[in-house]
Amino acid sequence: MFLAFLTPKFDPSAQEDEENEDGPSLPTRNDEEFRPFIRRLPEFKFWYSSTKATIAAIFCSFFTFFDIPVYWPILLIYFCILFALTMRRQIQHMVRYRYVPFDFGKRKYKKAATDSSSEEIKMQAK
Template sequence: MNAPLPAAPAPGDSGPPPNPLAPLQRRIQVLLDKSTPHVVYRWIGLAALLLLYGVRVYFLQGFYIVTYALAIYILNLLLGFLSPQVNPELEGPTLPSKADEEFRPFVRRLPEFKFWWSSAKAVMLGFGATFFPMFDVPVFWPILVFYWFILFFVTMKRQIMHMIKYRYVPFSFGKKSYSGKNSGGKAAAKSNK
């Protein structure tokens, strides 16, 4: 037996309604794509946005819970940025531990661009929250600052100990870089002729 064919759409029904935000989403995506190679400028922009947020919170003398939540979220993103994609404790070491082992590059759990974009969105969301008085919960802010610094130092100590134990460095500055064409390769190519 043949399965029945789906009913044809009504003459006025052309499927789901068009998304009115689609042109704006495309423009934002184009700007994000163009900003990808400009790492330094993106981070300077984020620092300026954070400074603007800090000035707003300072002059309002409030929104400490929003600021605390923002700081915890960015700390969580930083941990993902510093962590390898594959956890060596669970799946075995992926980085070479001896000179004769195969080299495997460090791959982050959270890529740099996603770290930047998630941080920027969070700061913009926090900035927007400062316009709504319902988010201004009265708290004793020195306790939050103290607790955040304790959390930061404990978390970073654990992360640094993990980096030392499994011998990986999540940054590329200071590492050797090799050019594709060197004099040794030319000499080897000539000797093969």
């Protein structure tokens, strides 16, 4: 639900490819509305579903019938599988547009030389 709440309803990159290569454009007429971000899941539905899930979890915690012992490696594997299935699409999108949070292969810019260091370099060159 949280990912659906954060993602746009329409993928802007797909629309840009279909319309034109220049990128997104602003409205050109008065009757056009500029809506830069429409959520896939509206805010009310997100909070309503989250509240229902929280209340159900609290209600189930009152009964020992739902207290099932689980071996922790099974939970870890289950979490990893769910994470991989959920984040696959987002990671593909990040790689496609080169938005990788790691610094592998990123450009590194050198700092500009200060006045004192540039004078030292000139003196060494003479």
